Amino acid sequence: MALPKPVKIKNIDVLNDPIKVTEYCTTTHEYCTYITSLITDYVINNNKNIPGLLIERYIRLICDQILCWSLNYDKHLKNLKYILENVNFNKETIKYVNNNNELIIILISTMKDVNLQFIKDISKNQEIFTSLVEKFINSNQYINDIFEYVISRKYEKTLTILLDNKFKVDSDKTFLKIITSFNNSNNIIEIIKKCIANGFNITKDTIKILVHNKDYYTYYQQNFDKIIIFLYDNGSTNFTISELNTFFQHNEQYLSNVINHIIDNNYNITESEFLLMCQKKIKINNISKVKKYFEIPTIKNAIYHSRINYPVEFQFNIEILRQECKTGNISQIKNILKTVNPDTSCLESACLGGNNSVIKLLHDNYNIKFTDQCIINTVHLQSQRYNRVLTYAKHNYFLKHPQQNVLINDNDDNDDNDDNDDNDQQLVGNNLNDFAESESEEEY
Numbered sequence: 001m002a003l004p005k006p007v008k009i010k011n012i013d014v015l016n017d018p019i020k021v022t023e024y025c026t027t028t029h030e031y032c033t034y035i036t037s038l039i040t041d042y043v044i045n046n047n048k049n050i051p052g053l054l055i056e057r058y059i060r061l062i063c064d065q066i067l068c069w070s071l072n073y074d075k076h077l078k079n080l081k082y083i084l085e086n087v088n089f090n091k092e093t094i095k096y097v098n099n100n101n102e103l104i105i106i107l108i109s110t111m112k113d114v115n116l117q118f119i120k121d122i123s124k125n126q127e128i129f130t131s132l133v134e135k136f137i138n139s140n141q142y143i144n145d146i147f148e149y150v151i152s153r154k155y156e157k158t159l160t161i162l163l164d165n166k167f168k169v170d171s172d173k174t175f176l177k178i179i180t181s182f183n184n185s186n187n188i189i190e191i192i193k194k195c196i197a198n199g200f201n202i203t204k205d206t207i208k209i210l211v212h213n214k215d216y217y218t219y220y221q222q223n224f225d226k227i228i229i230f231l232y233d234n235g236s237t238n239f240t241i242s243e244l245n246t247f248f249q250h251n252e253q254y255l256s257n258v259i260n261h262i263i264d265n266n267y268n269i270t271e272s273e274f275l276l277m278c279q280k281k282i283k284i285n286n287i288s289k290v291k292k293y294f295e296i297p298t299i300k301n302a303i304y305h306s307r308i309n310y311p312v313e314f315q316f317n318i319e320i321l322r323q324e325c326k327t328g329n330i331s332q333i334k335n336i337l338k339t340v341n342p343d344t345s346c347l348e349s350a351c352l353g354g355n356n357s358v359i360k361l362l363h364d365n366y367n368i369k370f371t372d373q374c375i376i377n378t379v380h381l382q383s384q385r386y387n388r389v390l391t392y393a394k395h396n397y398f399l400k401h402p403q404q405n406v407l408i409n410d411n412d413d414n415d416d417n418d419d420n421d422d423n424d425q426q427l428v429g430n431n432l433n434d435f436a437e438s439e440s441e442e443e444y
């Protein structure tokens with residue numbers, strides 16, 4: 001027989017009163033204890049005719065409350081297993097449970113079948129979703145639907161269970177979904193190994209599809225170098241450096257990692273490939289594989305401009321000086337000027353680069369004169385830098401040539417001035433003298 005009702009709830013119809021947890025679950029837990037005692041009575045007496053509304057209140061008011069659940073944990077476990085195994089009731093009630101994953105896991109352990117709606121209802125919780133997969137994986141029930149939920153929710157543990165049970169990764173499309181969803185995982189290589197173990201054949205085309213997938217390549221490129229290195233070592237792919245270069249257009253560190261790995265593992269880098277790496281400023285660590293190319297003029301020039309610390313001796317010339325004047329590396333320019341005399345083209349290059357220190361060095365120290373081309377070369381600079389160059393040049397060029405006409409583009413902020421369209425330029429003549437007189441002095 002059930003215990004008498006506690007005083008505070010003696011007038012409450014337990015089976016029909018509205019469910020309001022806050023009204024019943026107090027610090028004394030009188031209601032919780034009472035409901036539990038009613039359920040326990042049925043279980044002790046092996047009575048399978050437990051009212052559905054009583055079960056509903058037991059589940060929703062007690063089992064879904066962590067504190068109430070923990071107060072009589074062992075008793076609740078025994079009661080629930082009895083109810084789930086012996087009583088015919090509306091199990092939809094359990095869908096309302098939010099705080100007790102263990103309750104739904106217990107339900108799954110007693111289930112003999114599953115439907116797609118139930119899978120969908122619990123798919124937002126990885127723990128209970130994984131429990132369902134563990135129970136029903138061998139029956140192949142809704143296996144493709146389960147896989148889609150795994151991918152959309154990024155449930156790595158559940159994916160591992162699928163792959164361990166020989167889930168078929170039978171297309172590039174399926175493999176792409178896995179890599180896109182789990183690329184950030186520290187276990188991505190183990191996941192790929194499982195795909196291969198299940199019979200999936202990774203080819204060059206697979207990787208090319210992956211690279212050209214905008215979702216993957218733009219947002220999920222982390223670990224891509226590790227993936228390519230693993231595939232190379234595994235013998236799944238055999239890419240050239242030129243192909244790899246197209247894969248890592250936005251991450252040269254990853255490209256460097258892969259290139260140096262394959263060269264250390266017997267890849268023979270060609271002259272053109274080494275030139276490409278120099279141009280991208282990627283150092284080949286295994287010097288013995290590339291030193292044979294060091295004295296080739298184009299390679300040597302590329303090494304110089306890459307600033308890579310290879311054991312190469314350079315003989316400076318006027319072409320190197322002109323290029324350095326454009327880049328504006330003042331310390332290197334001073335070093336070259338020890339053995340090479342500058343010319344007008346050097347100053348024109350310096351104006352193109354917009355470095356005032358280099359411009360002053362060449363004009364003041366080496367008496368290189370400003371030319372029309374010097375002024376035209378400043379057009380592409382941003383307005384502030386453009387005006388600074390003109391300010392310095394005005395007493396050194398404009399005042400000495402007050403009637404000189406020079407072409408100056410009217411779009412100071414345009415960095416791409418390759419077209420030199422006549423419609424975008426204006427002829428500046430005598431007004432330059434006015435500009436020189438009105439522009440404020442600036443010290444450099």
